[in-house]
Amino acid sequence: MTSPLRPLLAALSAVTLALPAAARADEALAARSVAATCANCHGTDGHSRSTIKSLAGQPAERILQSLADFRSGAQPSTIMAQILRGYSDEQLRLAAQWFAAQPALPAPAR
Numbered sequence: 001m002t003s004p005l006r007p008l009l010a011a012l013s014a015v016t017l018a019l020p021a022a023a024r025a026d027e028a029l030a031a032r033s034v035a036a037t038c039a040n041c042h043g044t045d046g047h048s049r050s051t052i053k054s055l056a057g058q059p060a061e062r063i064l065q066s067l068a069d070f071r072s073g074a075q076p077s078t079i080m081a082q083i084l085r086g087y088s089d090e091q092l093r094l095a096a097q098w099f100a101a102q103p104a105l106p107a108p109a110r
Contacts, residue, residue: 031094034087038095046099057104063096 035046038055042048046056055063069075071084084092 027094028098030091031098034091034095035098038099045102047102047105054104055099056102058100060093060096060100063099064092067092067096 038046041050041052042055043050043052046054046058048054066075067080067084070077070080073081087095
């Protein structure tokens, strides 16, 4: 004989398993959204088309260190220190991880 709670327990198990995936999807969307605000200077998906540094494929730790240096003034900037005031540490972490996960473009042939 089956328990009347069995379907409820099965449903709760399914929801519990789906929660981490939903949280990851929300975090990925947040990361992509923050990173998109960098596109004007650093290019779509972190692939710069100018002399400004491309971020795609750079290690997240290196990106975060650069951001910390801009914030502290250790790295001079024209605009980065001002832009960074608008972002939380968590938002910067998400963006750095997102850029790190993007494939770097091959170096141009010379």
